[in-house]
Amino acid sequence: MVEGRKRRLPQISSTRLVLGFSLALVLFYNLATWKALDGLVPLQGLYGTAFFASFGLFLWAAFSLLLTLVSFRLTLKPALSVVALCSAAAAYFMNTYGIAIDTVMVQNVFETNPGEATALFSGRLLVYLLLLGVLPAALVWFLPVVYRPFFRGLLEKVLVILGCLLVVAVSAGCFYSTYAPIFREEDKLTHFINPTNYIYAIGKFAKQSMGIRENLVVQPIGQDAVMNLKAQQRNRKSLMILVVGETARADHFSLNGYPRETNPQLKQLDILNFARVHSCGTSTAVSVPCMFSMFPREDYSDRKGKTYEGLLDVLQRAGVQVLWLDNNSDCKGTCLRVPNRDIPKTQPGPFCDGRRCLDEALLQDLQAYIDGLDGHALIVLHADGSHGPEYYERYPKAMERFTPVCRTNQLGSCSREELVNVYDNTILYTDHFLARVIELLQRNQDRLDTSMLYVSDHGESLGENGLFLHAAPYSIAPEAQTHVPMVMWFGTRTLADQGIDRGCLQGQAEAAELSHDNLFHSLLGLFQVRTGVYQPGLDIFHSCRPQMSAGQ
Known part of the structure; x- marks a missing residue:
């Protein structure tokens, strides 16, 4: 019994952790994306099945590519934990209210007040945060991750990124006529893809906010404004x-x-x-x-x-x-x-x-x-x-x-x-x-x-x-x-x-x-x-x- 308690979880390489986590994002955090995609591309038969499979590969490779960029010893576990928690919250709001996440939605989040925020709390939100946020984050921290020596690990990351780019290219290339109109009307799909929707929106909002704060000089308008004489002289205001x-x-x-x-x-x-x-x-x-x-x-x-x-x-x-x-x-x-x-x-x-x-x-x-x-x-x-x-x-x-x-x-x-x-x-x-x-x-x-x-x-x-x-x-x-x-x-x-x-x-x-x-x-x-x-x-x-x- 004592030996069983001391038994450690199996070791996993940083690359495998990234690939597995990305697969989880595709399968469990993107219900709204699949629903939106089905509305845009109501395909049936063998071609439809193949396209949806290619889209799953497309997302998996894209997520893996992004997470590989942070798959270093000091950044991987914190990054995956934050993504799990934020993606759980995003999945809840998209699945529950059908909302899309863009820069305006992120602005609403940052500018809301406590009363508006607490009105959105619920037991279901807590379940989402626990099952899709806290538990995956805890698992990430408990897993013993193996990191390769720096230069060897760097080479491996480059190869993974190249492989991901190849999968993205093949997935999109084989079904280009179907992918092209979908991403041409990006508002109808990209605002649902979790976590890239909120990552992009937060980055854009932060850039806009920093630019405004750095140059926050309120320009006057209508400096010539004056009420006409008749209005000024009216006894009844x-x-x-x-x-x-x-x-x-x-x-x-x-x-x-x-x-x-x-x-x-x-x-x-x-x-x-x-x-x-x-x-x-x-x-x-x-x-x-x-x-x-x-x-x-x-x-x-x-x-x-x-x-x-x-x-x-x-x-x-x-x-x-x-x-x-x-x-x-x-x-x-x-x-x-x-x-x-x-x-x-x-x-x-x-x-x-x-x-x-x-x-x-x-x-x-x-x-x-x-x-x-x-x-x-x-x-x-x-x-x-x-x-x-x-x-x-x-x-x-x-x-x-x-x-x-x-x-x-x-x-x-x-x-x-x-x-x-x-x-x-x-x-x-x-x-x-x-x-x-x-x-x-x-x-x-x-x-x-x-x-x-x-x-x-x-x-x-x-x-x-x-x-x-x-x-x-x-x-x-x-x-x-x-x-x-x-x-x-x-x-x-x-x-x-x-x-x-x-x-x-x-x-x-x-x-x-x-x-x-x-x-x-x-x-x-x-x-x-x-x-x-x-x-x-x-x-x-x-x-x-x-x-x-x-x-x-």
């Missing part, structure tokens, strides 16, 4: 509340034809509903700074978002009082140079429980702030909206109209009915919250030209084609993640005082194809701010001001 929504998809708004009544309060109010609006991105980290940027979606980048001023800076420079209130993760850099504050989660009242707040907490004490205004003002409310996966936490129990509901972050374990019900309850609460915002503005419309604009940052997938949540690469993102709701409301005198024709604006709401690109210029136009960065063609209100001159 303008007050707009801009509600930046979260994860609301347009096709679940009954205002847009959804058969279930999810907007019972808004439909009773004199609102303008814009049915054809698309987001700048599929995640908060992209969409929020992008919608406040002067750059259109096609020209926007995270670097530009962090190194150029945005809409709030220009409005503040022109004399508009700006306040940002946040009930979400944060403003993603958008509000850094204007007055801003997070809603304290521990504040007393019916809307906070010490961990999170319902969106109505954004309205507490807001009337006192409005009473102190002495000029034109913009208040931005960054709402929690329909943030997943714990949708059931986003609305009060009293508003749980659609039942049964999904009460877990394991969305795939819920029925389609439960998932849609709980999500629709979040939209119903957003409808209630927006009605409360309008009530607040109505109480102030005798003194101020009040208005509200609501637009969501992006949409959400609810299990369609096995995809949940959001943040899919924009080029392949479903309409559910990019088609967002937008609603406007105006006080009784606001449009007339600004010379805006409501009938014209109604036509825009019904027919115009709009996007987040319009927000920057439309708010400059609404506050009648003159500046060289203003583009009237992107201002929703410009064509509806018949008396406005070309110079605004």
Whole structure:
């Protein structure tokens, strides 16, 4: 018995460990890759079987090549342990939510807050981390690995790398006509290949972040910004509340034809509903700074978002009082140079429980702030909206109209009915919250030209084609993640005082194809701010001001 305890595990060479670990990655960590590949290449018969076998060899050789580069005495075991743990987590999120991993997804991970992160924890995640992360890492550390003398080992590594390159070339060459279109549309497959997807994305994100930090000089824009004389001299000042929504998809708004009544309060109010609006991105980290940027979606980048001023800076420079209130993760850099504050989660009242707040907490004490205004003002409310996966936490129990509901972050374990019900309850609460915002503005419309604009940052997938949540690469993102709701409301005198024709604006709401690109210029136009960065063609209100001159 004592001898049995002392018996050591069989020795293994560093090369064999790399080859075996790479095979495990292909077989156990890439279910999402095989699923995506099957959707791209639905091959059958002998040719299909041979192709899928060649793809397995392709991945095995590619992984082996990469890991051979770190297969030295001091680096091999730490590298394999990190890859096992990270790949286990990546496999969990791809298999559970159908997400792809790219630079934007990595940015979301690094910019998330503890509340959002803990919402994703689950027993299933723990199982993934234990079985595919901790156990393989422990085995790697317990295995006695044999390393060859340096120069002999180096020669062996060169031969392994050459062999891997040969396998990759033969695998791809024999089925070139099938491989070529797959990798030409790389977003549809490479973002699922584990671990190269997150290794590449982390490297790219780190490079971008280092470049931004090294040159973090925020370039001013709109330094010539000034409110036109007529707007400055108006006795009635303008007050707009801009509600930046979260994860609301347009096709679940009954205002847009959804058969279930999810907007019972808004439909009773004199609102303008814009049915054809698309987001700048599929995640908060992209969409929020992008919608406040002067750059259109096609020209926007995270670097530009962090190194150029945005809409709030220009409005503040022109004399508009700006306040940002946040009930979400944060403003993603958008509000850094204007007055801003997070809603304290521990504040007393019916809307906070010490961990999170319902969106109505954004309205507490807001009337006192409005009473102190002495000029034109913009208040931005960054709402929690329909943030997943714990949708059931986003609305009060009293508003749980659609039942049964999904009460877990394991969305795939819920029925389609439960998932849609709980999500629709979040939209119903957003409808209630927006009605409360309008009530607040109505109480102030005798003194101020009040208005509200609501637009969501992006949409959400609810299990369609096995995809949940959001943040899919924009080029392949479903309409559910990019088609967002937008609603406007105006006080009784606001449009007339600004010379805006409501009938014209109604036509825009019904027919115009709009996007987040319009927000920057439309708010400059609404506050009648003159500046060289203003583009009237992107201002929703410009064509509806018949008396406005070309110079605004």
